[in-house]
Amino acid sequence: MTTTKAPVKSPFTPEQEKILIAWTKHYPYTNLGLIEALRSVQDWHRKISPEAASFVADLFNLPFNHVWGVVTFFPTFTQWKTGDKRIGICHGLTCFLAGSGKMEKCLEKTLGVPAKTATPDGKFSWEAMECLGACEQGPALQVNDRLIGKATDETIATILKDSRAAKT
Numbered sequence: 001m002t003t004t005k006a007p008v009k010s011p012f013t014p015e016q017e018k019i020l021i022a023w024t025k026h027y028p029y030t031n032l033g034l035i036e037a038l039r040s041v042q043d044w045h046r047k048i049s050p051e052a053a054s055f056v057a058d059l060f061n062l063p064f065n066h067v068w069g070v071v072t073f074f075p076t077f078t079q080w081k082t083g084d085k086r087i088g089i090c091h092g093l094t095c096f097l098a099g100s101g102k103m104e105k106c107l108e109k110t111l112g113v114p115a116k117t118a119t120p121d122g123k124f125s126w127e128a129m130e131c132l133g134a135c136e137q138g139p140a141l142q143v144n145d146r147l148i149g150k151a152t153d154e155t156i157a158t159i160l161k162d163s164r165a166a167k168t
């Protein structure tokens with residue numbers, strides 16, 4: 001007896017689907033586009049849900065568990081919704097000794113949300129991250145794709161002020 005799999009309902013717009021399909025054809029081997037497709041999903045949704053991963057798995061003709069394994073392996077991908085500005089504080093040993101723990105407390109107090117939780121307006125989230133590769137500049141911060149070394153409480157205040165000003 002053959003079973004027919006129910007089609008996965010798309011959590012994407014038609015334009016986004018076109019971009020995802022393009023990633024399946026971008027490289028000589030279909031699977032090579034998977035990470036880029038997932039990066040697109042993370043950018044659009046600020047997270048990757050099981051529904052989105054399932055849709056991507058179907059597009060790439062891969063088992064859901066394969067795609068979900070990639071999603072849960074790389075810290076770039078989140079299952080919680082990040083803010084528009086995703087602030088990461090390195091909690092590696094060098095940065096911790098340079099004061100990153102104090103800055104985590106500063107961010108929690110300033111944004112009013114715990115780690116891995118977006119602010120109610122969706123503009124910010126913060127989280128501890130593994131070594132950002134800038135140990136000599138600790139404490140290191142990452143704001144979306146931008147790396148900032150020798151960060152201080154004032155650095156955080158400036159980032160938040162500039163980001164809020166840019167959106168208004």
Ligand code: FES
Pocket residue numbers: 090091092093094095096130131132133134135136138140
């Ligand atoms: S320990 Fe923080 S960047 Fe390496």
